[in-house]
Amino acid sequence: MSSAGSRRGPTGSVTVRALNLLEVFSPDQPVLTLSEMSRLTGFPLTTVHRLAADLTAWGALERDGSGRYRIGLRLWEVASLAPRGTMLRELAMPVMEDLSQITQENVQLGVREGTEIIFLERIGGKRAVPVRTRVGGRFPIHASSIGLALLAFAPTVVQDEVLSRPLERFTEKTITSADELRRTLAEVRKRELAISDRQVTMDALSVAAPIFSRPGVVAAAIAIVVNAETAQTTALSQMVRAAARSIGRALQPGGLTARGQVGGLSR
Amino acid sequence: MSSAGSRRGPTGSVTVRALNLLEVFSPDQPVLTLSEMSRLTGFPLTTVHRLAADLTAWGALERDGSGRYRIGLRLWEVASLAPRGTMLRELAMPVMEDLSQITQENVQLGVREGTEIIFLERIGGKRAVPVRTRVGGRFPIHASSIGLALLAFAPTVVQDEVLSRPLERFTEKTITSADELRRTLAEVRKRELAISDRQVTMDALSVAAPIFSRPGVVAAAIAIVVNAETAQTTALSQMVRAAARSIGRALQPGGLTARGQVGGLSR
16 A cells, blocks of 8 residues: 555545545546546556455445446445434434425525535425535535525634635626625524525525524524525525424434534434 | 554455444444544554544544544535435435325335345324334344335345344244245235335334336335324335336436446436
8 A cells, every 4th residue: 555655645545545536426427437536536546446446345335237336335324324414314304394395395404514515405395496406415605595594603714714715606696795795694693594585596595594503503504495486585484494493402402513512313 | 554454464454444443333322432433443542543533634534522533424425426325315205205295104215235224215204103214224124114125126145145044023023934034025026015014013014115227126115104003005005116116217217226237327
């Protein structure tokens, strides 16, 4: 292993290289050959071959009928123990199902990871507007209502980092001015509610509420996404706020914070 | 790394040891200290310390407020790309939601991994009987209807392995005789339907249907779990069969098999 190790210096340990091999898989490329993995990681083919063999033996990778590699079910199984992933989702699911059944609209659950949001769950409504999210997918934090709800309660250092960078424009309504985003976040903190009105796509409006695991500490956010033309924001706001409070209660005692403690989740 | 490597011989590569460290986490122990990980793996504390540092730097592990370790959201994110995990679940979810809304009962989705089943999804019904499953959790294959549906269409070598071992008893109705299990599996293959009547708990009856990705090849199974006292098995059977067919169509073309190919899933 040491010959490959010297390519990347002391930070490129074998463990990290094995993990780097896993992260070249993507929604667009869920199945890869060894040569593709070599090209995407920059690792020599012999290194990729050895790492892939180890990962496959354990089940972190699987091979398909044509010999190509994909992320394995064993990794999915272990990862389902992530307290901020499947376990938070499990607690939120009954409330999300209620909200989805009542409204027949899209209901989403997300957490913050650095300056991005990761969607933990999405329930599609019968008469729902198309949404751009994917479970396990990332999304910039400044456009969606879930992102705004999470960013508003993030540490100042995280907010400053987002505000210091160019804000990607998705529609003509996307907030791309740091000053305007700062004002919006202050409003979200005051109301404990975020609204994204055609800021992601021109047909969708979403309303999100932060989920508090304890006062002032936000573990996740829940949102409902509806057609912007017919949105009844007052009614939606009340329902989303109630859902967020209900999930927050389920997180206690101990609760899950964005980076903090976990407790009472051993079920 | 080589000193720790010599403890386990040539099969215990650094990659495999790092993965071994991940698999000591469990639903009962989702948060661990370094000493606990050392005890559970049998690895020296120095090895555990180094592996945990690498895994944490990448995000496969996270530390909580008290410095203990848990499975990280980054691992969950990468694992969500497993075609037989989140991606299969995403395709099945709309159908599962319909079935849950219509019946108000528990709906479950599972795949086979060796001689066990792994639950990919569970939607809880309003008036639902308590169930013993957890998303990402394992369960013996011979007791539940999902297990019977998957085992009936598994390769003969897998069936023989299950039939050659003692069959754990959960209730007085659990099938524990290899002959009886063999007859049951033949029946399941003929009807393309499995019924577990109080074989897991004395209050629950479940009906499962295999999900074919192509003729004869089963990718997963879907089940509905109801109160055994009031179960209307004929109506349930029809609904579950229809749901399985509907998900099977969504898997094509290419489809997902238990060990086979994946195709058309790059969304």
